[in-house]
Amino acid sequence: MPPSRKPRAFHSGALDTSRQSHHKQVIDKANRLLSTQGSSATAVYLAQNLDETLLYEILENFDATPISFDAVTSASVEAALRSLTDMATVMASIEALLVEEHDPPTAAYLHLVMRMLVEQWSEITTWINFFIEYIPQSMDHKTWEKVMAGCIQVLEPIFMGAECNAYMGQIASSPSAIDITLRLLCLKDPFTKRPSRISDRRFASSCSICSLFASISSGLFSEIGKEAMSLRLATLNLPKMTELLKCISGRIQDALSASKNVSAVEAGALDLAHLASALSVLPRSQLHREFAGESILSEATRAVAEMVDRAVQAGVKDTIIWSNIGECISNLIRISKPRSGKADHTIEMVLEAGIIPPLLLVLPLCIDSSTSRDLDEAAQDILYWLLDSRLFLAGQKGGWCEGLFHDPRLKTSYSPASRNVVKSLRDAYVFALHYCEQTFGTETVIPVRMCCSLRHERPTIKHEDIACLKVCGRCHSVVYCSEECQREDWQVFHSKECLQAACGRRQLKEAGISVRYRRDKLLLLVRIVNELLPGLPVLRREQQSREIAYSSPVVGSHILAFDFTGVMLRLVNSLTSYVEDTLPRFFKTRNIERHPQARILQCAREVQRSPDSLLLVAGTFISSRTLTTICVKTQYSANAADGEKYRVINTVFNTILRSSLPPRDEAGAKLWAELGRK
Secondary structure (H helix, E strand, C coil): CCCCCCCHHHCCHHHHHHHHHHHHHHHHHHHHHHHHCCHHHHHHHHHHHCCHHHHHHHHHHHCCCCCCCCCCCHHHHHHHHHHHHHHHHHHHHHHHHHHCCCCHHHHHHHHHHHHHHHHHHHHHHHHHHHHHHCCCCCCCHHHHHHHHHHHHHHHHHHHHCCCCCHHHHHHHCCHHHHHHHHHHHCCECCCCCCECCCECCCCCCCEHHHHHHHHHHCCCCCHHHHHHHHHHHHCCCHHHHHHHHHHHHHHHHHHHHCCCCHHHHHHHHHHHHHHHHHHHHCCHHHHHCEECCEEHHHHHHHHHHHHHHHHHHCCCCCHHHHHHHHHHHHHHHHHCCCCCCCCHHHHHHHHHCCCHHHHHHHCCCCCCHHHHHHHHHHHHHHHHHCCCHHHHHHHHHCCCCHHHHHCHHHCCCCCCCCHHHHHHHHHHHHHHHHHHHHHHCCCCCCCCCCCCCCCCCCCCCCCCCHHHCEECCCCCCCEECCHHHHHHHHHHHHHHHHHHHHHCHHHHHHCCCCHHHHHHHHHHHHHHHHHHCCCHHHHHHHHHHHHHHHCCCCCCCEEEEEEECCHHHHHHCCCCCEEEEEHHHHHHHCCCCHHHHHHHHHHHHHHHHCCCCEEEEEEEEECCCEEEEEEEEEEECCCCCCCCCEEEEEEEEEEEEHHHCCCCCHHHHHHHHHHHHC
8 A cells, every 4th residue: 555645734844844845946046957968967966865654755745636717716826837847857866777777766766657657647647737737827938838847847757667667557558658658749828829849858959748649559568558559549430530530630740831941841750750650559540541631641741751852952961851751751661561462552642642753862861770661671671562553553643653763853973881772772763664664664565374274275365454364263373364374284283282272261351362463474574575585596505505504404303483473673683583493492492382382383394395485484473461472474576566476375373471481591591692693
């Protein structure tokens, strides 16, 4: 049981006056130490001078709980205000103890403060909520900002230490602490009528409200606070969620509208970075919700793009500002990362809102090691997502076009540390645009065959209508152009693999592996095969020259494998490239399952019988949840039109969940490196 508090009558007369004077002296000196020597020195001083009785005197002013604005007296308001500012000083010292080692006296001080804070937390939250809503007529703007800063300072250390202190964890996980944070986020400055912006005492350019919200929501302070925030947001009713989204939108627009010079761009970029990281805690359905004609995610993306334009126009050179903008962009991309085929709408919104131009502009300017690495990874993720008809069109709407790469602003001088990475990424975006325009942006359709029957004898048609394809009703993993092909394939292959494929049907469906997805990847693979591969006679001569080195036949036992997972980007600085691989090693490195292996081996035997006209190629594609390998048997025709010399005869699909992949060990990484050097 917590100890009972001493009543106010415990002190009286001159002794009471003496205690008040001592109280004031201790807090005043603590404030001076805080402003001159920092929170560590303040913590040491208060550990020696702030006893239990003095702390009771600070907290007892919260006892006069305000029932309503009219019922509260000015004396109780003033007393609570004093106690709030005093507690802000105490909590500022507590913050230092969370990041530094402390001796027994300071540890006892931390325990005492947090124990008594938990006892009085209900009354403290009542007063904080009161001050957020009620502004005394006598209060000026500076005093109001000081009061709000005190509210924030009381909360911050609690969320920071939630995982290392049981008392802090108890408060941080309570709905009341989260509700105060959300009310502060929605707070408007009563004097300017704009979203309230309270300067952080440590970083003057940062808004402490945005910083607090972001640090809790992203889990930077603690997972306890993040989980509490997620749970609270999940239980908000529609009107309250709408109000919250409007407040976040208002802060985004305020950060943008205030960015009219270099210093304002610095503050606006930091606020946007905080807000973008905090969006991750919102329920995903709320990221899609539109009000005033736009979703919160699209609005944040457009604001970042505009912020980049303003920073470039203002001639910003400060690497910290560009790091903040880079962090904002990488956060938006991370939040919009597709979790399934249905979630592609999220990344579509970000692409349509124009994330690619600012991404490519900021890449060479963001040289901070951690932020630059995050931005590079985000750029690689988006690059391979764009190899899709829907996402390609969304990127086009958002400014991913040939004109973008003629923008003089893209000709920024690269830092030595980022030159190779940035240049290879930009070149990869240029090549990806070229391939996607040729594949998805034209009415000329490459003849392909998605029919999985290896006995398919019908000639390749110009356009194989997806709507006419027949899908296996049990496993949905194979498609056919006719019932005849379906019957033939059932007898030869599919009767042995259907049951196993059906077990993973739901997971692959949730991952968005549709007929359209597979057709997009097949079309792109065939386009690139026709652009990058020389004629088949040239390939065969090269293979024959290597047969001596291999001491074994190459034709039919090897496959030309293209990579669209980012491995080649890291190895040879190219969007994609191909390596010649033996079939056993290809099966192992691409994690080809047993039944697709049988189909591929059948295709390989046919290539051995007709080496002058048939070629076996494959492409491996990555998504957020899957790894898809498409193996095609192609027929070469020297007299065909450009782009159609290699035509698809048979197709084999292999899709696995990335979560089921074996860990990439050192030997596997070395194998990829060897493949890249061939």
